[in-house]
Amino acid sequence: MNDFLDLFISYLTVEKGLSENTRNAYSHDLVRYLDFLEKSDRMKPCDICSSDVAAFLATLQAARIGARSRARSLSAIRMFHKFLMIENYAESNPATIIEAPRMVRKLPQFLDGREVDALLAACEGERGEDRRDGAMLELLYATGVRVSELVHLKVREVNLDAGYLLTMGKGSKERLVPIGEAARHRCGIYLATVRPLLDPSGKNPYLFLSRLGTAMSRQAFWYLIKKRASQAAIRKNISPHTLRHSFATHLLENGADLRSVQVMLGHADLSSTQIYTHVTRERLKRLHQQIHPRG
Secondary structure, three states, X not given: OHHHHHHHHHHHHHXXXXXXXXXXXXXXXXXXXXXXXXXXXXXXXXXXXXXXXXXXXXXXXXXXXXXXHHHHHHHHHHHHHHHHHHOOOOOOOOOOXXXXXXXXXXXXXXXXXXXXXXXXXXXXXXXXXXXXXXXXXXXXXXXXXXXXXXXXXXXXXXXXXXXXXXXXXXXXXXXXXXXXXXXXXXXXXXXHHOHHHHOOOOOOOEOXXXXXXXXXXHHHXXXXXXXXXXXXXXXXXOOHHHHHHHHHHHHHHOOOOHHHHHHHHOOOOHHHHHHHHHHHHHHHHHHHHHHOOOO
């Protein structure tokens, strides 16, 4: 069955054009699934039935793997068996009738205005590191891009004069996102004073560089935001996605329409953006309870 997995990953790359992160996630889930099938003596696609898929998901639940991860595994399994049908390696998809685990959707954590100000103020300084970190955090909050999109931004994809950036999101979909004045200012200072020192030859295409002159990694940026949050005395356990959540929440709180926020976030489905309406409603309820004399 592992030979089919190699073909499937190639199919995801060539035919579907999925990102490396998505392919890696599918591969990780399917390796575990195929190991389970092998131990159950299911050696060929025609040997696999719906009860095998259900039994595999049950082992994940028994291992205390969350509903979201189990749903992702089922999605990978469904697509894998669909591929086997397309290529005539199987006649049916045993995962089709399996119901996805029900997920309780958690409201995303976000920073309030004062916390955002404190986080950005933690980057005030004349050092190159301060200017770069401030530019990255300001741009992330100004645009709501994903951390992978932020670290992969190229210099030519950011137009500070016109006030927008071009990014490649999930599913290899391009989108234009406006940049606010504060982010344009900080990015301009970084580009004029810091980046030339990190890339004297001007050959590195990426916007944000490490002190070694290489492209910033997601892991490095994760460490960066944790460090700056600690300096700002923010007690919340924040991540790069927290600023994306803050971006969307603050836009809606200040009157932006849901469709515009969806486009800026790069959500394929409006339902993914609607979670932020729940955030704003919950916040209004808490404010009412705290402030109203008969709350």
